[in-house]
Amino acid sequence: MTAAYLRTRSPRSLANKARTIAQAHPYVMAAAATAGALAISALVNRRLARNAENDNPPAGQFLEVNGVRLHYVERGSGTPLVLLHGNGSMIQDFETSGLIDLAARNYRVIVFDRPGFGHSDRPRNVVWTPAAQAELINGALHRLGVPHAIVLGHSWGASVAVALALTYPNLVQGLVLASGYYYPTLRPDVVALSAPAVPLVGDILGHTISPIVSRIMWPLLMTKIFGPRSMPKKFEGFPKEMALRPSQIRASAAESALMIPDAFHYRDEYANLKMPLVIVAGDEDRLVDIDTQSARLHSDVPQSRFHRVPGAGHMIHQTATGVVMSAINEVAIARPAPG
Template sequence: MATASTIAIAALAITALLNRHLSKKAERDNPPSGRFVEVDGVRLHYLERGTGDVIVLLHGNGSMAQDFESSGLVDLAAKEFRVIAFDRPGFGHSNRPHGKVWTPDVQADLIAHVLAELGISKAIVLGHSWGASVAAAMGIKHPALVRALVLASGYYYPTLRLDAIASLAPALPLVGDILSHTVSPLFNRAIWPMALRKIFGPQPVPEKFGAFPKEMALRPSQIRASSEEAAMMVPDAFAMRGQYADLKMPVVIVAGDQDRLIDIEAQSARLHSAVQHSSLHRIRENGHMIQQTATDQVMSAIREAASGSASRAAAE
């Protein structure tokens, strides 16, 4: 028994050292390409392009600003707007201080404070997936700041989620630290192709997604942040479910009609019914990653939000 325990501990230690090496290599191979701002004890990395009215881009769980950059959305939007794409806390090159539960409300406050630091008093805010919850929280808590919302592939109402249940242990203190530094990166690396098929399906993974820094997403720190957000998904939706009617600005809701991760009728369509100043666009034959596979349609949603023309119509 003692020998088996010693072998197991040694194996975990070796795995932790390997993951640390791969994490450092990923950061060397993918240095920050944007700027940093420190607010409320958080050092956030962001990309900034273009001039004009401001649009803020907030990525989903497990991702980073390079998702929007690799999709081409940053450059496309920068032709018409001043684009600011954040690495949310714990993702990309942004840190995620311990001792705080990083709910959508908390992250909304942080982004609002950062925008004030940058001298921005009004912005269109686009959030994808988990980022849509942060964007919605910004609209609820900081309505004077948010000119319009674009909510893409979001999860807004609580449902039974087995993936959220599976994330409970990796999100726990100590247990989560051990897992994220040992077996979780190896496991996530093994299932990466399957995970991509699910989130991109029914569309194939586009070649441009090859520019996304996969190894950055497989670092222990980012896996830990991702586990925490997955575990919070259902309770956060429960807490926010009755507040969406408070959104008074134009809201453009967009989702792939074949999303394999989120039921868009139970989420996006229901949100459209709850928000008076909203429009809903179902993108045909697309899944969860519409910013990658339907970039032009997402750009059209941004233009609609900017024009303030969101209506009660549910567009196809």
């Protein structure tokens, strides 16, 4: 090899060529750098998700319904009580609140990780509306030998509980709806939260940027959902890293996108709920306006009862667990005897 050839392959020569290319094609180089950063963040997020699942193994059992693997926890005996968590959450929300242990003293408590949350699957060939999830939960309860149940739904889980009660009224003998969203309103925040559910673009966001942004925003989210009260110490047991996995972020975004359309779908159906119904909401909920939601639902369902909890926010089951437990007992007393 000649000295001239070696000079063209020296580190300094290669650096000069790279600088020349960067100056001539700045957008190409910027795109390459961005792609590299996104790829690294995707690998990091994948590793964090795997670690979260290893650190938080399934606490319950699994059953398969219509090809969907559902994770559930069952505890206690007596009248079946089904608990359905809100958007972005999982079984540990009810676990850390103490509601499962409290209810298991008198009820057969069954708590599901809804599709895409915790350790449950969320196949992408299904649009997981409240109706689709109600069908899945009904199938799961049939497999578990539950012909009748009291059903509690919190937040987005309240929409699933309503769909379950409207579609399977013989199954649902009583309803407790906590901090739910029932009527369509203008919600710009919902549009922003739905971005990771957009095909292709959402997948890129969900595996790269969204988990990072979610970690940064987590303290603000906790302030909003628990406000005006502080996040209780018991909630520290909630597995935050499980909620920040790309798969769960996408599931949460998809449910945010469905929130307003589903409220449109059900807004004229609530009068068809004939079972005992107790509505519970914090009167300082910063996520949902309870006057246009819970209070209106109470006026549309004649046999319902409505409990406004002073000084409480959206996470009513965490900050006013005893009130929610009393609502369950209230429904249990009012429900008809199983026939």
